[in-house]
Amino acid sequence: MSTRVQPPTGPAIVREQVDSVLRDFLHQKATQAQGRGLPPEVAEVLGDFLAAGGKKLRPLLCVTGWQAAGGTGDLAPVLRVGAALEMFHAFCLIHDDIMDNSATRRGRPTVHRALAALYAPGRRGPLANRMGSNTAILIGDLALTWSDELVHTAGLTASRLASVLPLLDTMRTEVMYGQYLDVCATGTPTADLARALAIIRYKTAKYTVERPLHIGAALVAAPESVHAALSAYALPIGEAFQLRDDLLGVFGDPAATGKPSLDDLREGKHTALVGLALQRADAIEQHLLQTRIGDPGLDEPTAARIRRTLTTTGARGTVEQMIMDRYEQAQRALEQVPFPPQAVAALRELADLAVKRSA
């Protein structure tokens, strides 16, 4: 264990500092654009989206991975790489909301809807909507590019940069494949639990938890054993995180989650919850689930019947059990790890945050 002074790395401080990196970066982008006669709203819309909140889970995990691998000293490059992960996540969410045609995110209009409203004056409705989607695709693309730029300007040594870049490539490929599986399965829910779990693994367990930890660890040249120990924690807790998300998407309080509780059911997301219910439902319940999950016109009374069926078939209870099993597996994985106690404490806290939440 190092005896050097550790910089403060509590969640509130990390969130605040990541916000500050992103704010400064985008302010500079807006100023540069304005100076060249380019539209400053591109960076401003992205800045508003990032400022609207979010858990900043990936930057927190990046810092924690760095600590777990024995990182000490200057936190600035770690925070900047963490900010890059948050910027990449903004890209994912902006494109995701276009694909799902979602109206709100974090209690506000989604980026494509906000842009459609911005460009509405003087344009016909369909043209304004298309401009909203098209400019949002481009702002998402820019967020992806700028996430790279944040990494490239993080002041990493050549050898650290060389070990981080392949992990970023892998992370991005994994989440895009996960998203692809999700898009292909959406609207036609089936009893295929393995497929639902594959989506969870790529979209969330690897993308949201494992890779941010690995990237943080790669910032201090961690040995392979540290990466493996991080994976043993990350994959179960990441699955638990997404299973909780799926439950909140159907049973959560919209005031807490910031999104309407009918969205997931209307969208027809293929989740473990729905897969399990379809495995166990009788013929009448199967008919209800198969015809109404994925129905864009789904109303609240029918949604309430679906929720009851998801509960009475035992699917909801099984998912709760799956969450607890994975939560405990992740906690056990932390028992023998070679990480500093501060990192272990942070990982235990993040496990609680991921699993025991209402938003």
Place this chain on the structure above:
Amino acid sequence: MSTRVQPPTGPAIVREQVDSVLRDFLHQKATQAQGRGLPPEVAEVLGDFLAAGGKKLRPLLCVTGWQAAGGTGDLAPVLRVGAALEMFHAFCLIHDDIMDNSATRRGRPTVHRALAALYAPGRRGPLANRMGSNTAILIGDLALTWSDELVHTAGLTASRLASVLPLLDTMRTEVMYGQYLDVCATGTPTADLARALAIIRYKTAKYTVERPLHIGAALVAAPESVHAALSAYALPIGEAFQLRDDLLGVFGDPAATGKPSLDDLREGKHTALVGLALQRADAIEQHLLQTRIGDPGLDEPTAARIRRTLTTTGARGTVEQMIMDRYEQAQRALEQVPFPPQAVAALRELADLAVKRSA
């Protein structure tokens, strides 16, 4: 001048070798995906798109920039970076075709249309179309990510990689801003020639010509003077290239260009051609141009009237003159450059290719 043996770098050989890099890379991606239960069609669809042709202008310019800066010896890393530029361009075109809702590209169905057809069996029409767009957005995103991966695995030294990455960041930001300007101006053509030229500068002159040359030059640690000499050639020839493209989009032969000749007019692209015509048109002609350019239902007889107006106002002739002025400016810029004769010859040839073409 180096007396070392130069590798063969003629256009046909570069195209063939870039194709081979892309084919091998995507074949490996498809195999890896299949092994992990992930959809192999992602890499296959992208491979089909890349195999369908294209001028490979950016890889050619990357190789030429490398030669201009005195590059000799192993061409493999240069070709791989060139292949990365082609992969990035695939990302641009795939997203572009979604934004424009284009049906064909290079004489084949666009990626989102091909995917909609692939996913049509067993799905309602609107759902299949949405799946086509959504999976195409994701395949575009993967092309962007894989373009990075090609650069990261090109075997560059740490210092070469460190000088290429910021250029890639700049190139990507520029083309996305250019695209953003284009999207915002599309559908509402005006007489604003400066805006049309700004779109051309960012979308084409910098993206298609200047940055690929700079990136090639950065692969041999070229001094700033080489970059400046490349820009003096690149910006005028890049503008000429796009002005030619705009003429071909309206007056070209669909059999040669591979896209319907009504698309650009129906789309209502804000081009220098249309801007100039609006500056010079009488009241009746202005009404025709302003109400029918950007009309998705535009028919061939009305398009013929628009083409006549673009010609009789002198706009077409002025654009031809602008192309020739820029072509000659680029040729003059090559008179005093510190490049090897082989590179100068290649740049002169590319200038001809860019300007004097029918497709």
